[in-house]
Amino acid sequence: MPLPKGRKPISYKWVFKIKHGVHGEVERYKARLVARGFTQTFGVDYNETFAPVAKFVSICCILALAAIEDMEIHQMDVKTAFFNGDLEEEIYMEQPKGFTQEGEHLVCKLHKSLYGLKQSPRAWNQKLNAFLKSIKFVRSDADFSVYVAQVGDVKFFIVVYVDDLILVCNNKDKLLQVKEELSRKFEMKDRGDLHFFLSMEVERDRAQRLLYINQIGYLKEIFKRFRMEDCKGITMPLDPETKLKKNENKDVEIVKVPYQQAVGSLMYAMLCTRSDLAYPISVVSKHMANPSIEHWIVGKHIFRYLQGTLQFKLRFGGLHPKVWSDIVMWIGPVTLRIGDPPQGLYS
Amino acid sequence: MTKAEYMASTQATKEAIWMTKLMKELGYMKEKKAMVIRCDNQGAISLTKNPTQHAQTKHIDVQHHFVGERVENGEVTFEYCSTKDMC
Numbered sequence: 001m002p003l004p005k006g007r008k009p010i011s012y013k014w015v016f017k018i019k020h021g022v023h024g025e026v027e028r029y030k031a032r033l034v035a036r037g038f039t040q041t042f043g044v045d046y047n048e049t050f051a052p053v054a055k056f057v058s059i060c061c062i063l064a065l066a067a068i069e070d071m072e073i074h075q076m077d078v079k080t081a082f083f084n085g086d087l088e089e090e091i092y093m094e095q096p097k098g099f100t101q102e103g104e105h106l107v108c109k110l111h112k113s114l115y116g117l118k119q120s121p122r123a124w125n126q127k128l129n130a131f132l133k134s135i136k137f138v139r140s141d142a143d144f145s146v147y148v149a150q151v152g153d154v155k156f157f158i159v160v161y162v163d164d165l166i167l168v169c170n171n172k173d174k175l176l177q178v179k180e181e182l183s184r185k186f187e188m189k190d191r192g193d194l195h196f197f198l199s200m201e202v203e204r205d206r207a208q209r210l211l212y213i214n215q216i217g218y219l220k221e222i223f224k225r226f227r228m229e230d231c232k233g234i235t236m237p238l239d240p241e242t243k244l245k246k247n248e249n250k251d252v253e254i255v256k257v258p259y260q261q262a263v264g265s266l267m268y269a270m271l272c273t274r275s276d277l278a279y280p281i282s283v284v285s286k287h288m289a290n291p292s293i294e295h296w297i298v299g300k301h302i303f304r305y306l307q308g309t310l311q312f313k314l315r316f317g318g319l320h321p322k323v324w325s326d327i328v329m330w331i332g333p334v335t336l337r338i339g340d341p342p343q344g345l346y347s
Numbered sequence: 348m349t350k351a352e353y354m355a356s357t358q359a360t361k362e363a364i365w366m367t368k369l370m371k372e373l374g375y376m377k378e379k380k381a382m383v384i385r386c387d388n389q390g391a392i393s394l395t396k397n398p399t400q401h402a403q404t405k406h407i408d409v410q411h412h413f414v415g416e417r418v419e420n421g422e423v424t425f426e427y428c429s430t431k432d433m434c
Binding site: 065 | 362368370374
């Protein structure tokens with residue numbers, strides 16, 4: 001259609017990606033048309049952009065409950081999720097080359113959200129929210145990405161992480177029914193029992209009603225990324241003698257090491273399964289702006305600690321939980337002591 | 348050190364209140380029952396029960412005394428747990 005006066009079309013880009021399978025073989029070639037969202041103007045092309053994602057704590061809580069009550073945990077993801085969102089704003093995009101229609105100054109008017117648009121995550125989330133509400137799910141006030149449905153004895157929780165859904169239910173028939181409803185509405189991929197989610201591996205021991213999560217795969221990956229894969233393991237996260245000072249003499253050597261990225265990668269592990277890293281990371285992250293070799297040595301120490309304690313896992317559940325908040329943090333043969341702040345919660 | 352634990356208990360209380368809310372929505376904890384938070388510092392525990400102001404604690408900001416209110420309301424309770432048993 002012709003471009004209305006006073007509007008500017010946003011530009012687009014093709015993104016090509018090769019998807020590799022588990023063993024590195026080429027699985028499929030992906031081509032995706034993305035809008036260049038940064039060419040959008042606030043107030044004209046988009047207004048609200050906020051979209052909720054699940055808090056890690058709520059994921060943990062629900063996994064713990066599922067372990068204690070021996071519920072089914074399944075995972076599904078939505079294919080090309082963002083294409084499902086409806087746009088509230090009028091957005092015009094340049095015609096993609098090769099798919100052009102003859103005529104001067106013709107542009108595409110977008111009906112559905114594209115990848116790259118500022119409001120796409122929100123549009124998709126609202127669509128999903130509306131659908132889940134229509135099949136009698138209630139959105140939690142405590143976490144906007146947790147949905148609950150309860151009819152009699154049947155409990156059903158859904159955790160939404162953008163296009164990944166974790167479905168937790170104590171009734172198999174109900175689970176299948178909801179899965180079918182979801183697949184009828186959106187194009188979904190059913191991944192069966194939850195094994196892998198956000199770089200975390202999930203294992204279950206249903207007889208003992210236990211659930212373990214670990215990030216061994218992720219940790220090995222960051223070892224490789226920061227060339228620490230052959231480091232010698234140790235069992236102490238931080239040398240008690242460590243006293244880090246501010247880097248006064250602009251040490252140029254450190255520029256060779258991506259200090260910030262390394263600390264960031266460690267921080268993600270800390271947030272998910274390795275709360276024992278909290279203190280050493282707080283020490284090294286004080287020097288993000290101007291790190292020197294000394295700081296990096298402490299950083300490497302954390303990597304070595306991870307190497308030495310690679311098999312640590314988080315354990316949830318148990319046969320006789322006293323109260324539900326008894327989320328015990330046992331790790332392999334060794335128990336992990338949680339430092340100061342959120343103690344009681346993991347009593 | 349009491350101050351550190353006291354402030355940490357404020358954080359834990361906030362988390363506990365949020366978690367209670369989530370659990371209620373998930374259909375658990377229907378009856379009103381205080382969530383137990385364990386702490387290895389007797390001083391901090393007695394402060395939550397009785398936030399007195401005296402020479403040693405007057406520097407603790409008023410915002411942290413919100414723990415006391417929550418304990419009074421019966422939303423959380425504090426129990427002693429020695430450092431050795433904290434795993």
